[in-house]
Amino acid sequence: MSFSDSYPHGHNAIAVTSASPSNEPFNVLIVGGGVAALEAALALRDLGGTRIRTTMLARGPEFVYRPMTVREPFDYALAQRHPLERIARDIGVELRIDSFKWLEAETRVVHTEAGEQLSYDALLLALGARMHPRFKHVLTIDDKRIDQLLHGLIQDVEGGYVHSLAFIVPGRMGWPLPIYELALMTAARAYDMNVELSITIATPEDAPLAIFGAGASDAVRQLLEEQGISTIASAYCEVPGPGCVAINPGSRELHVDRIVAMPELHGPSVPGVPLGSPGGFIPVDARCKVAGVERVYAAGDATDFAIKHGGIAAQQADVAAQAIAALAGLAGEPEPFRPDIHGILLTGGKPLYLSAHVTGGHGSSSEITEAPTWSPATKIAAKYLAPYLEARERAASSG
Ligand SMILES: Cc1cc2nc3c(=O)[nH]c(=O)nc-3n(C[C@H](O)[C@H](O)[C@H](O)COP(=O)(O)OP(=O)(O)OC[C@H]3O[C@@H](n4cnc5c(N)ncnc54)[C@H](O)[C@@H]3O)c2cc1C
Numbered sequence: 001m002s003f004s005d006s007y008p009h010g011h012n013a014i015a016v017t018s019a020s021p022s023n024e025p026f027n028v029l030i031v032g033g034g035v036a037a038l039e040a041a042l043a044l045r046d047l048g049g050t051r052i053r054t055t056m057l058a059r060g061p062e063f064v065y066r067p068m069t070v071r072e073p074f075d076y077a078l079a080q081r082h083p084l085e086r087i088a089r090d091i092g093v094e095l096r097i098d099s100f101k102w103l104e105a106e107t108r109v110v111h112t113e114a115g116e117q118l119s120y121d122a123l124l125l126a127l128g129a130r131m132h133p134r135f136k137h138v139l140t141i142d143d144k145r146i147d148q149l150l151h152g153l154i155q156d157v158e159g160g161y162v163h164s165l166a167f168i169v170p171g172r173m174g175w176p177l178p179i180y181e182l183a184l185m186t187a188a189r190a191y192d193m194n195v196e197l198s199i200t201i202a203t204p205e206d207a208p209l210a211i212f213g214a215g216a217s218d219a220v221r222q223l224l225e226e227q228g229i230s231t232i233a234s235a236y237c238e239v240p241g242p243g244c245v246a247i248n249p250g251s252r253e254l255h256v257d258r259i260v261a262m263p264e265l266h267g268p269s270v271p272g273v274p275l276g277s278p279g280g281f282i283p284v285d286a287r288c289k290v291a292g293v294e295r296v297y298a299a300g301d302a303t304d305f306a307i308k309h310g311g312i313a314a315q316q317a318d319v320a321a322q323a324i325a326a327l328a329g330l331a332g333e334p335e336p337f338r339p340d341i342h343g344i345l346l347t348g349g350k351p352l353y354l355s356a357h358v359t360g361g362h363g364s365s366s367e368i369t370e371a372p373t374w375s376p377a378t379k380i381a382a383k384y385l386a387p388y389l390e391a392r393e394r395a396a397s398s399g
Contacts, residue, residue, distance in 0.1 A: 011347045020258070025053035026328035029110060029118055030093075031100045033058025033084045034066075034125030035380055036300030038089065040124050041093050042384035043321035048330045056112065057118065058084055065389075066312060067379035069143040070181045073150035076188060080391065090392075100127065102323040103272030105293040122295045122324040125273065125282060129301035129308060131263035134170035135239040138259040141178065150182070154183040154257060157186060160195045164256040166245050167281060168237045169203040175308050177209055179203070179262050180220065181346040188348025199228070200254055202235040202247055208384035211307055211341060213356040213366020220354075220368070223347065224399065237261075268302050276304035286336030297323060311342050314382030327363045342374050342381040353377070 018097040028044060031038045037056060041168045044052050061084055068079035088095035099113040103123075126138060133140035139149055156162045167183045183199050190197035201208070201224070207217045208231050224231055236248040238263075245254040266279035274292045276283030281304035283291045288303070290296040300313030307357060315337065322334035339358040345350050355373055356366045380385045 001255060003147035003196075015233065022242060025051055026324075026330070027119070027121040028054045028324055029044055029122075030051055030054060030056045030124045030126060031058075031110065032056075032128060032300070032302075033060060033063055034126060034128050034300065034313070035310045035382065035385060036126035036128075036302075036317040037124070038087060039314040039317035039385045040126060040299060040321045040324075040384050040390075041091055041149065043318050043390055044090055044325065046384065047091075047321060047325035048328060049090075051330055052325070053094075053117065054092075054122075056084070057094060057096045057098060057100055057112065059099045060099070061085065065089060065145075065380070066143050067177070067344075068179035068225040069146045070178050070185070072147040073154045074185055078387075080393070082389070086212060087388075089393075091388075100125075100236070100270060102270060103293075103296070105272055105296060108295065113200070115248065120295070122297065122327055123294065124317075124324065125268070125270075125290070125298040125302055125321050126269070126300050126313075127302040129265040129269040129281075131267060132266060133261070134264040135168075135237075135259070135261050136227055137239050137242040138168070138261040140261050140263050141182075142177075142263065142279055150260070153260070154186065154189060156258075157190050157195060158193045158347060160193075162257045163196060164198040164258075165200075166254055166256045166259045167201045168235075168245060168259060169201075169205070170186060170262060171204050171236050173265055173306055174262045174283075175265075176205075176209055177309075178344050179346060180209060181262075182260065183229050184224070184227060186231055187285075191227075195229075196255075198230075200230045200232065202232040202237050202245060202254070204236055207233050209343075209345075211356070211358060212343065212354040212368070213364055215366035216354045216356060216368040217366070219352075220345070223352070227347075231268045265301065265308060266306070274385065281305075284316070287323045287334055287338060288316050295327065305337075305339075305343065307339065309341060309343070311382065312358075313341050314385060315339055318383055319396075344372075344377070344379045393394060 047338040063082045101111045129223045172397045208220045218229045238246040269280040282298040288297045298315035303306045319334045319337045324334045325331035353369045376390045
Protein backbone atom coordinates (compact mmCIF):
# COMPACT_ATOMS: atom_id res chain seq x y z
CA MET A 1 0.00 0.00 0.00
CA SER A 2 1.44 3.41 -0.92
CA PHE A 3 1.63 6.37 1.45
CA SER A 4 -1.08 8.19 -0.53
CA ASP A 5 -3.41 5.19 -0.10
CA SER A 6 -2.86 5.15 3.64
CA TYR A 7 -3.04 8.93 4.18
CA PRO A 8 -6.73 9.80 4.58
CA HIS A 9 -8.13 12.05 1.83
CA GLY A 10 -10.65 14.68 2.85
CA HIS A 11 -11.62 12.75 5.97
CA ASN A 12 -13.69 15.59 7.42
CA ALA A 13 -15.03 16.86 4.09
CA ILE A 14 -18.43 18.49 4.36
CA ALA A 15 -20.92 17.03 1.88
CA VAL A 16 -22.36 20.23 0.42
CA THR A 17 -23.65 20.34 -3.12
CA SER A 18 -24.68 23.97 -3.44
CA ALA A 19 -21.25 25.64 -3.57
CA SER A 20 -21.74 26.91 -7.10
CA PRO A 21 -24.79 26.70 -9.37
CA SER A 22 -22.87 24.75 -12.01
CA ASN A 23 -21.62 22.22 -9.46
CA GLU A 24 -18.12 22.91 -10.75
CA PRO A 25 -15.48 22.62 -8.02
CA PHE A 26 -14.42 25.91 -6.43
CA ASN A 27 -11.10 26.85 -7.97
CA VAL A 28 -8.41 27.85 -5.44
CA LEU A 29 -4.95 28.97 -6.48
CA ILE A 30 -2.25 28.89 -3.81
CA VAL A 31 1.00 30.70 -4.56
CA GLY A 32 3.99 29.26 -2.68
CA GLY A 33 5.31 25.87 -1.65
CA GLY A 34 6.27 26.48 1.97
CA VAL A 35 4.58 26.02 5.34
CA ALA A 36 1.60 28.32 4.73
CA ALA A 37 0.93 26.95 1.24
CA LEU A 38 1.01 23.29 2.29
CA GLU A 39 -0.98 23.85 5.49
CA ALA A 40 -3.67 25.70 3.50
CA ALA A 41 -3.80 22.97 0.84
CA LEU A 42 -4.29 20.31 3.52
CA ALA A 43 -6.90 22.41 5.35
CA LEU A 44 -8.85 23.05 2.14
CA ARG A 45 -8.93 19.36 1.39
CA ASP A 46 -10.25 18.71 4.87
CA LEU A 47 -12.87 21.45 4.66
CA GLY A 48 -13.98 21.09 1.06
CA GLY A 49 -12.95 17.62 -0.15
CA THR A 50 -13.52 17.33 -3.89
CA ARG A 51 -15.74 20.44 -3.91
CA ILE A 52 -12.52 22.47 -3.95
CA ARG A 53 -9.96 22.14 -6.73
CA THR A 54 -6.58 23.41 -5.57
CA THR A 55 -3.65 24.41 -7.76
CA MET A 56 -0.30 25.25 -6.19
CA LEU A 57 2.11 27.57 -7.99
CA ALA A 58 5.56 27.18 -6.46
CA ARG A 59 8.92 28.51 -7.55
CA GLY A 60 11.00 25.51 -6.48
CA PRO A 61 10.39 21.73 -6.52
CA GLU A 62 11.06 21.05 -2.81
CA PHE A 63 9.60 21.77 0.60
CA VAL A 64 12.55 22.32 2.94
CA TYR A 65 12.06 22.00 6.69
CA ARG A 66 13.82 25.31 7.33
CA PRO A 67 14.02 25.23 11.16
CA MET A 68 16.36 22.22 11.12
CA THR A 69 18.89 23.92 8.81
CA VAL A 70 20.48 25.56 11.90
CA ARG A 71 22.01 22.17 12.77
CA GLU A 72 23.77 21.69 9.44
CA PRO A 73 27.00 23.67 10.18
CA PHE A 74 27.52 21.49 13.28
CA ASP A 75 27.73 18.27 11.20
CA TYR A 76 24.28 17.04 12.11
CA ALA A 77 22.01 15.53 9.45
CA LEU A 78 20.66 17.76 6.68
CA ALA A 79 17.25 19.32 7.24
CA GLN A 80 14.47 17.24 5.70
CA ARG A 81 13.59 18.00 2.09
CA HIS A 82 10.35 16.73 0.54
CA PRO A 83 9.59 16.79 -3.19
CA LEU A 84 6.49 18.97 -3.69
CA GLU A 85 5.38 16.66 -6.49
CA ARG A 86 5.00 13.78 -4.01
CA ILE A 87 3.11 15.93 -1.53
CA ALA A 88 0.85 17.31 -4.26
CA ARG A 89 0.07 13.76 -5.39
CA ASP A 90 -0.70 12.68 -1.82
CA ILE A 91 -3.14 15.47 -1.20
CA GLY A 92 -4.69 15.78 -4.64
CA VAL A 93 -3.33 19.20 -5.58
CA GLU A 94 -2.26 20.24 -9.07
CA LEU A 95 1.33 21.52 -8.90
CA ARG A 96 2.84 24.12 -11.25
CA ILE A 97 6.57 24.85 -10.88
CA ASP A 98 6.80 28.42 -12.08
CA SER A 99 6.96 31.89 -10.51
CA PHE A 100 4.20 34.33 -9.75
CA LYS A 101 4.89 37.50 -11.77
CA TRP A 102 1.90 39.77 -11.34
CA LEU A 103 -1.73 39.84 -10.30
CA GLU A 104 -4.61 41.13 -12.40
CA ALA A 105 -7.17 41.25 -9.60
CA GLU A 106 -10.07 42.70 -11.65
CA THR A 107 -10.14 39.66 -13.98
CA ARG A 108 -8.95 37.24 -11.24
CA VAL A 109 -5.87 36.17 -13.16
CA VAL A 110 -2.34 35.40 -11.94
CA HIS A 111 0.41 35.85 -14.54
CA THR A 112 3.49 33.67 -14.25
CA GLU A 113 7.14 34.14 -15.27
CA ALA A 114 6.68 31.45 -17.94
CA GLY A 115 3.83 33.47 -19.46
CA GLU A 116 0.91 31.38 -18.19
CA GLN A 117 -2.34 32.93 -17.00
CA LEU A 118 -4.00 31.12 -14.11
CA SER A 119 -7.53 32.07 -13.12
CA TYR A 120 -9.08 31.53 -9.70
CA ASP A 121 -12.25 31.76 -7.64
CA ALA A 122 -10.05 32.49 -4.60
CA LEU A 123 -6.33 33.19 -4.38
CA LEU A 124 -4.05 32.54 -1.40
CA LEU A 125 -0.66 34.27 -1.39
CA ALA A 126 1.87 32.27 0.65
CA LEU A 127 5.05 33.60 -0.89
CA GLY A 128 7.17 33.96 2.24
CA ALA A 129 9.53 36.85 2.91
CA ARG A 130 12.57 37.94 0.92
CA MET A 131 15.91 37.95 2.74
CA HIS A 132 18.37 40.84 2.39
CA PRO A 133 21.79 41.12 3.97
CA ARG A 134 21.68 44.28 6.10
CA PHE A 135 25.39 44.66 6.93
CA LYS A 136 28.78 44.42 5.24
CA HIS A 137 31.71 42.70 7.02
CA VAL A 138 29.48 39.97 8.53
CA LEU A 139 28.31 36.44 7.74
CA THR A 140 24.60 36.83 6.97
CA ILE A 141 22.51 33.73 7.55
CA ASP A 142 20.87 32.26 4.47
CA ASP A 143 19.26 28.94 5.32
CA LYS A 144 19.56 27.76 1.69
CA ARG A 145 23.37 27.54 2.17
CA ILE A 146 23.85 27.77 5.91
CA ASP A 147 26.35 24.91 6.08
CA GLN A 148 28.53 26.51 3.40
CA LEU A 149 28.32 29.86 5.22
CA LEU A 150 29.00 28.75 8.79
CA HIS A 151 30.87 25.44 8.62
CA GLY A 152 34.28 27.15 8.37
CA LEU A 153 33.44 29.39 11.33
CA ILE A 154 32.46 26.41 13.50
CA GLN A 155 35.69 24.64 12.49
CA ASP A 156 37.65 27.77 13.47
CA VAL A 157 35.86 27.78 16.85
CA GLU A 158 36.72 24.09 17.32
CA GLY A 159 40.34 24.77 16.42
CA GLY A 160 40.57 27.66 18.90
CA TYR A 161 41.21 30.26 16.15
CA VAL A 162 38.16 32.37 17.07
CA HIS A 163 37.90 33.82 20.58
CA SER A 164 34.95 36.20 20.32
CA LEU A 165 31.78 36.19 18.30
CA ALA A 166 28.78 38.51 17.98
CA PHE A 167 25.39 37.33 16.76
CA ILE A 168 23.31 40.32 15.69
CA VAL A 169 19.71 40.86 14.62
CA PRO A 170 18.86 43.78 12.32
CA GLY A 171 15.98 46.05 13.29
CA ARG A 172 13.32 44.68 10.98
CA MET A 173 10.98 41.80 11.65
CA GLY A 174 12.78 38.48 11.68
CA TRP A 175 12.55 34.85 12.73
CA PRO A 176 12.85 34.73 16.53
CA LEU A 177 14.62 31.43 17.25
CA PRO A 178 17.60 30.77 14.96
CA ILE A 179 20.05 33.39 16.30
CA TYR A 180 19.65 31.99 19.86
CA GLU A 181 19.97 28.42 18.62
CA LEU A 182 23.14 29.20 16.66
CA ALA A 183 24.67 31.03 19.65
CA LEU A 184 23.78 28.22 22.09
CA MET A 185 24.99 25.44 19.79
CA THR A 186 28.25 27.32 19.13
CA ALA A 187 28.80 27.82 22.88
CA ALA A 188 28.14 24.11 23.49
CA ARG A 189 30.57 23.12 20.74
CA ALA A 190 33.30 25.41 22.17
CA TYR A 191 32.72 23.90 25.63
CA ASP A 192 32.94 20.35 24.23
CA MET A 193 36.24 21.24 22.53
CA ASN A 194 37.54 22.91 25.69
CA VAL A 195 37.95 26.21 23.86
CA GLU A 196 37.55 29.71 25.42
CA LEU A 197 34.94 31.65 23.45
CA SER A 198 33.07 34.83 24.29
CA ILE A 199 29.64 35.19 22.61
CA THR A 200 27.40 38.26 22.57
CA ILE A 201 23.90 38.47 21.11
CA ALA A 202 22.66 41.98 20.21
CA THR A 203 18.97 42.19 19.40
CA PRO A 204 16.26 44.85 19.08
CA GLU A 205 13.91 42.69 21.22
CA ASP A 206 13.09 44.07 24.70
CA ALA A 207 14.46 40.82 26.17
CA PRO A 208 15.63 37.48 24.71
CA LEU A 209 12.71 35.83 22.88
CA ALA A 210 10.32 38.42 24.33
CA ILE A 211 7.48 37.27 22.06
CA PHE A 212 7.31 34.05 24.08
CA GLY A 213 6.36 36.13 27.13
CA ALA A 214 8.09 37.10 30.38
CA GLY A 215 8.30 33.61 31.93
CA ALA A 216 9.91 31.92 28.93
CA SER A 217 12.08 34.94 28.18
CA ASP A 218 13.48 35.02 31.74
CA ALA A 219 14.32 31.33 31.58
CA VAL A 220 16.08 31.79 28.23
CA ARG A 221 18.05 34.77 29.61
CA GLN A 222 19.15 32.59 32.53
CA LEU A 223 20.16 29.75 30.20
CA LEU A 224 22.19 32.16 28.05
CA GLU A 225 23.96 33.47 31.16
CA GLU A 226 24.72 29.92 32.32
CA GLN A 227 26.28 29.19 28.92
CA GLY A 228 28.39 32.36 29.20
CA ILE A 229 26.49 34.19 26.44
CA SER A 230 25.93 37.95 26.99
CA THR A 231 22.77 39.46 25.60
CA ILE A 232 22.28 43.13 24.74
CA ALA A 233 18.55 43.79 24.31
CA SER A 234 16.86 46.85 22.70
CA ALA A 235 19.99 47.14 20.55
CA TYR A 236 19.98 48.55 17.03
CA CYS A 237 23.29 47.58 15.50
CA GLU A 238 25.50 48.99 12.78
CA VAL A 239 28.70 47.39 11.53
CA PRO A 240 31.10 50.20 10.62
CA GLY A 241 34.02 47.88 9.85
CA PRO A 242 35.28 44.30 10.17
CA GLY A 243 34.88 42.99 13.72
CA CYS A 244 33.18 46.14 15.00
CA VAL A 245 29.53 46.35 16.13
CA ALA A 246 28.21 49.81 17.03
CA ILE A 247 25.20 49.55 19.34
CA ASN A 248 22.47 52.22 19.29
CA PRO A 249 21.07 53.94 21.24
CA GLY A 250 24.20 54.95 23.12
CA SER A 251 27.71 54.90 21.83
CA ARG A 252 28.86 51.45 22.77
CA GLU A 253 31.11 49.43 20.45
CA LEU A 254 31.85 45.73 20.53
CA HIS A 255 35.09 44.42 19.03
CA VAL A 256 34.99 40.74 18.12
CA ASP A 257 36.77 38.26 15.86
CA ARG A 258 33.67 37.46 13.76
CA ILE A 259 30.10 38.70 13.36
CA VAL A 260 27.09 36.59 12.33
CA ALA A 261 23.88 38.43 11.41
CA MET A 262 20.32 37.49 10.63
CA PRO A 263 19.06 38.82 7.28
CA GLU A 264 16.59 41.67 7.10
CA LEU A 265 13.19 40.47 5.89
CA HIS A 266 11.05 42.19 3.27
CA GLY A 267 7.65 41.41 1.83
CA PRO A 268 7.24 39.91 -1.64
CA SER A 269 6.43 43.18 -3.54
CA VAL A 270 4.60 41.62 -6.48
CA PRO A 271 2.89 43.98 -8.99
CA GLY A 272 -0.87 44.05 -8.45
CA VAL A 273 -0.63 42.92 -4.80
CA PRO A 274 -1.28 45.74 -2.31
CA LEU A 275 1.64 46.61 -0.05
CA GLY A 276 1.14 47.34 3.62
CA SER A 277 3.77 48.23 6.17
CA PRO A 278 7.21 49.55 5.25
CA GLY A 279 9.13 46.59 3.91
CA GLY A 280 6.50 45.56 1.39
CA PHE A 281 4.58 42.99 3.47
CA ILE A 282 1.01 42.17 2.39
CA PRO A 283 -1.66 43.78 4.60
CA VAL A 284 -4.21 41.26 5.92
CA ASP A 285 -7.20 41.54 8.23
CA ALA A 286 -8.01 39.17 11.11
CA ARG A 287 -9.40 36.60 8.63
CA CYS A 288 -6.29 36.82 6.46
CA LYS A 289 -8.09 38.63 3.64
CA VAL A 290 -5.89 41.05 1.72
CA ALA A 291 -7.04 44.64 2.08
CA GLY A 292 -8.32 46.26 -1.12
CA VAL A 293 -8.70 43.21 -3.40
CA GLU A 294 -11.61 40.77 -3.63
CA ARG A 295 -11.16 37.01 -3.11
CA VAL A 296 -7.48 37.34 -2.29
CA TYR A 297 -6.04 36.02 1.01
CA ALA A 298 -2.49 35.83 2.35
CA ALA A 299 -0.72 33.85 5.06
CA GLY A 300 2.74 33.44 6.53
CA ASP A 301 5.94 35.44 6.37
CA ALA A 302 4.67 37.44 3.36
CA THR A 303 2.01 39.18 5.46
CA ASP A 304 2.33 42.29 7.61
CA PHE A 305 1.80 40.28 10.82
CA ALA A 306 4.82 41.17 12.97
CA ILE A 307 5.89 37.65 14.02
CA LYS A 308 7.59 35.56 11.35
CA HIS A 309 7.35 31.96 12.54
CA GLY A 310 6.29 28.70 10.90
CA GLY A 311 3.62 27.93 13.51
CA ILE A 312 2.11 31.38 13.01
CA ALA A 313 2.22 30.93 9.20
CA ALA A 314 0.28 27.67 9.64
CA GLN A 315 -2.35 29.26 11.90
CA GLN A 316 -2.88 32.06 9.38
CA ALA A 317 -3.14 29.44 6.61
CA ASP A 318 -5.86 27.62 8.59
CA VAL A 319 -7.83 30.86 9.03
CA ALA A 320 -7.43 31.75 5.32
CA ALA A 321 -8.45 28.23 4.25
CA GLN A 322 -11.59 28.42 6.34
CA ALA A 323 -12.41 31.89 4.97
CA ILE A 324 -12.02 30.51 1.44
CA ALA A 325 -14.19 27.47 2.25
CA ALA A 326 -16.80 29.88 3.65
CA LEU A 327 -16.65 31.91 0.42
CA ALA A 328 -17.29 28.66 -1.46
CA GLY A 329 -20.27 27.93 0.79
CA LEU A 330 -18.57 24.91 2.32
CA ALA A 331 -17.83 26.11 5.88
CA GLY A 332 -18.79 28.76 8.39
CA GLU A 333 -16.82 31.98 8.73
CA PRO A 334 -13.55 31.46 10.61
CA GLU A 335 -12.85 32.88 14.02
CA PRO A 336 -10.48 35.86 13.74
CA PHE A 337 -6.79 35.00 13.87
CA ARG A 338 -5.67 34.72 17.54
CA PRO A 339 -2.09 33.53 17.46
CA ASP A 340 -0.51 31.03 19.81
CA ILE A 341 3.20 30.56 19.41
CA HIS A 342 5.06 27.31 20.06
CA GLY A 343 8.78 26.91 19.61
CA ILE A 344 11.41 24.26 20.22
CA LEU A 345 14.68 25.94 21.13
CA LEU A 346 17.71 23.84 20.14
CA THR A 347 20.44 24.43 22.71
CA GLY A 348 23.27 22.04 21.85
CA GLY A 349 22.01 19.94 24.79
CA LYS A 350 18.41 19.14 25.68
CA PRO A 351 15.91 21.22 23.68
CA LEU A 352 13.46 23.53 25.45
CA TYR A 353 9.77 23.88 24.61
CA LEU A 354 8.29 27.39 24.63
CA SER A 355 4.63 28.40 24.27
CA ALA A 356 2.65 31.59 24.61
CA HIS A 357 -0.54 33.23 23.53
CA VAL A 358 0.40 36.37 21.58
CA THR A 359 -1.27 39.70 22.30
CA GLY A 360 0.03 43.08 21.16
CA GLY A 361 3.27 41.58 19.84
CA HIS A 362 4.18 39.94 23.18
CA GLY A 363 3.48 36.54 24.67
CA SER A 364 1.13 36.07 27.59
CA SER A 365 0.46 32.82 29.50
CA SER A 366 4.09 32.15 28.78
CA GLU A 367 5.44 28.65 29.40
CA ILE A 368 8.84 26.96 29.09
CA THR A 369 9.20 23.24 29.70
CA GLU A 370 11.64 20.40 29.19
CA ALA A 371 8.93 18.22 27.66
CA PRO A 372 6.62 19.14 24.79
CA THR A 373 3.19 20.57 25.58
CA TRP A 374 1.81 20.20 22.05
CA SER A 375 1.46 17.26 19.70
CA PRO A 376 3.05 16.25 17.46
CA ALA A 377 5.99 17.99 19.12
CA THR A 378 7.59 19.31 15.96
CA LYS A 379 9.47 22.54 15.38
CA ILE A 380 6.72 23.84 13.16
CA ALA A 381 3.48 23.39 15.08
CA ALA A 382 0.84 23.08 12.36
CA LYS A 383 -2.58 21.45 12.69
CA TYR A 384 -2.46 19.59 9.36
CA LEU A 385 1.13 19.80 8.11
CA ALA A 386 2.83 18.48 11.26
CA PRO A 387 0.86 15.18 11.41
CA TYR A 388 1.07 14.84 7.61
CA LEU A 389 4.89 15.13 7.62
CA GLU A 390 5.13 12.84 10.63
CA ALA A 391 3.06 10.20 8.83
CA ARG A 392 5.17 10.66 5.67
CA GLU A 393 8.41 10.15 7.61
CA ARG A 394 7.01 7.14 9.45
CA ALA A 395 6.02 5.61 6.12
CA ALA A 396 9.48 6.36 4.64
CA SER A 397 11.32 4.80 7.59
CA SER A 398 9.16 1.66 7.57
CA GLY A 399 10.04 1.27 3.86
C1 LIG B 1 16.98 29.16 10.03
C2 LIG B 1 15.50 29.26 10.36
C3 LIG B 1 15.00 28.65 11.51
C4 LIG B 1 13.64 28.74 11.83
N1 LIG B 1 13.14 28.11 12.94
C5 LIG B 1 11.81 28.04 13.14
C6 LIG B 1 11.28 27.25 14.19
O1 LIG B 1 12.00 26.64 14.97
N2 LIG B 1 9.92 27.18 14.32
C7 LIG B 1 9.08 27.83 13.47
O2 LIG B 1 7.87 27.71 13.62
N3 LIG B 1 9.57 28.61 12.48
C8 LIG B 1 10.91 28.72 12.29
N4 LIG B 1 11.40 29.46 11.25
C9 LIG B 1 10.48 30.30 10.47
C10 LIG B 1 9.74 29.49 9.42
O3 LIG B 1 10.61 28.71 8.65
C11 LIG B 1 8.99 30.48 8.52
O4 LIG B 1 8.22 31.34 9.34
C12 LIG B 1 8.08 29.72 7.58
O5 LIG B 1 8.87 28.98 6.67
C13 LIG B 1 7.17 30.67 6.83
O6 LIG B 1 6.38 29.94 5.96
P1 LIG B 1 5.83 30.62 4.61
O7 LIG B 1 5.06 29.54 3.93
O8 LIG B 1 5.17 31.90 4.92
O9 LIG B 1 7.12 31.01 3.77
P2 LIG B 1 8.26 30.10 3.18
O10 LIG B 1 8.49 28.90 4.00
O11 LIG B 1 9.40 31.05 2.94
O12 LIG B 1 7.68 29.62 1.78
C14 LIG B 1 7.49 30.52 0.72
C15 LIG B 1 7.26 29.71 -0.53
O13 LIG B 1 6.89 30.59 -1.61
C16 LIG B 1 7.67 30.28 -2.74
N5 LIG B 1 7.77 31.51 -3.55
C17 LIG B 1 8.38 32.66 -3.24
N6 LIG B 1 8.23 33.54 -4.24
C18 LIG B 1 7.49 32.92 -5.19
C19 LIG B 1 6.99 33.32 -6.47
N7 LIG B 1 7.20 34.55 -6.97
N8 LIG B 1 6.25 32.44 -7.17
C20 LIG B 1 6.00 31.19 -6.68
N9 LIG B 1 6.45 30.76 -5.47
C21 LIG B 1 7.19 31.61 -4.75
C22 LIG B 1 9.00 29.82 -2.16
O14 LIG B 1 9.75 29.08 -3.14
C23 LIG B 1 8.51 28.97 -1.01
O15 LIG B 1 8.10 27.69 -1.47
C24 LIG B 1 12.77 29.43 10.94
C25 LIG B 1 13.27 30.05 9.78
C26 LIG B 1 14.63 29.96 9.49
C27 LIG B 1 15.15 30.60 8.22
